[in-house]
Amino acid sequence: MAAQNQLPDKMKALVLRSTSEPPAIETVPTPQPTLGSALVRVLAASVISYTRDVYNGKRNYPYPMPIIPGFSAIGRVVAVGPDATKLKPGDLVFIDCTVRSRDDPTDVFLAAVHESYTPGAAKLMKDVFRDWTFAEYCRVPLENMTLLDERRLTGSRGDGGFGLGIEQLGFVAGVLVPYGGLRDIELRAGQTVVIAPASGPFGGAAVLVALAMGARVIAMGRNTESLAYLKQKMPYPGRIETVAITGDMEADCAELKKYGPIDAYFDIGPPEAYASTHIKSCILTLRHGARISLMGGYREDIPIPHVFIMHKNIRLYGKWMYEREDIVDLVKMVENGVLDLRTIENAGQFPLEQWKEAWDDAAEKTGFDQLVVIKP
Ligand SMILES: NC(=O)c1ccc[n+]([C@@H]2O[C@H](COP(=O)([O-])OP(=O)(O)OC[C@H]3O[C@@H](n4cnc5c(N)ncnc54)[C@H](OP(=O)(O)O)[C@@H]3O)[C@@H](O)[C@H]2O)c1
Known part of the structure; x- marks a missing residue:
C-alpha cells in the first residue's frame, strides 16, 4: 500500500458492544487500507441530533456489534490502497457514510448507522465497512471520499479563502x-x-x-x-x-x-x-x-x-440520502461561494473522551446553525 509512513499499530476508538450498555473508549488495532480503500485520520466527525437514539436502540436501527459508531466526517488521508489514482496522503476529504456495493449499488447502507434491508448491504457492512468515524482513524472506500480544496475553504480571506474552520466543513454532511x-x-x-x-x-x-x-x-x-x-x-x-x-x-x-x-x-x-x-x-x-x-x-x-x-x-x-454526484456538486457549490457555510457559527466541538457530552449537546441543539462535531 502507498505511503503508510509511521502509522500507529493501535488507535483510540469508541466501541459499542450492546445497545443496553453505553459505549466505551478502547484501544484497538489501527485499520489498514486495502485495495479500494484509504485510511483517513478523522478530524471532525459529525454528531446528528438523534445519535443517542441510534446507539441506545431507541430508533431500532439494524447494525452489527461490536461497532465503532460515527457518521460522515472531515478527515485527512494518511494512506491509500494501490488502486487510488487521485487521492493521496495529506489530502483533506469529506468522508461520506453512505456505502454502496460495487457489484450491486442497490445494496446501500449507512456505515456504523444502519445496515439497510437487503442481505447484500448487511453482509458488506458486517464483513467490511462496519466501523466508522468516532475513532482516530477510519478505513473508507475510495469512492466515499471527496477531495476538498483546503486552501480555498480554510485559507484566510486575504489569501482568497473563506476562512472556514474544519468543524464548519462538517456541515457539508448536514x-x-x-x-x-x-x-x-x-x-x-x-x-x-x-x-x-x-x-x-x-x-x-x-x-x-x-x-x-x-x-x-x-x-x-x-x-x-x-x-x-x-x-x-x-x-x-x-x-x-x-x-x-x-x-x-x-x-x-x-x-x-x-x-x-x-x-x-x-x-x-x-x-x-x-x-x-x-x-x-x-x-x-x-x-x-x-x-x-x-x-x-x-x-x-x-x-x-x-x-x-x-x-x-x-x-x-x-429519497434515502443522496447520490455520489450530488456530493461532488455540493462541494463545488461551497468551494465556489454559492453555498455559504459561514452561517454556521455555533459548532460544538468535543474530544472523543467527551462523546456523551457531544451526543447530549447534539440532542439539545436543534437549530440549523448549531453543528456538533467530535474531534478524535
Ligand atoms: N431520508 C434520509 O436520507 C434522511 C437522512 C437524515 C435524516 N432523516 C430523517 O430526518 C428527520 C429529521 O431530522 P432532524 O435531525 O432535523 O430531526 P429533529 O431535530 O428530531 O426534528 C426536526 C423538527 O421536527 C419538528 N417536530 C417534532 N415533532 C413534531 C410533530 N409532532 N409535528 C410537527 N413537527 C414536529 C421539531 O420542530 P418544532 O418543535 O419547531 O416544531 C423539530 O425541530 C430524522 O428523524 C431522520 O430520520 C432522513
Missing part, C-alpha cells in the same frame, strides 16, 4: 441530505418550495441549500420563534417566507396559498411527526404537476390525499 432530495425533484432557480418541518437541523439545512440553489422557500414549523430566527439568519434575504404549523390543516393551507403557486414540497419530519397536519396541508396547496420529496424518518404510514395527487399529476419521490 446540507447534503436535503440536497439529495431537492436535486431528486429537480428543484430549479426561481421555483417555490415549501420545506417542513424547517426548524430542525436537517429542515434548516434544507432551507439554506434550497436558497443557494436559487429557489424561493416557504419554511414551515410549529415553533414560530425558531422560524423567525431561521428567517433572520438566512443569507439571500427576500426569498424566504414562514408559515406556522398550527394543527388546523385548512387554516395552514390558506396561509400557504398566499405564497402560491407552489412548485415543490420537501418533507424531513422526525418519526413523532408522522400524524402532523402539515403533510396534508403542504400537499393540498401544490400546483398542478408539482413534485414532493419525502425524506422524513416516519415509521408509520402518513396521510396522503390520493384524489388530489392523482388529478393534479403530482409526482411523489422518496
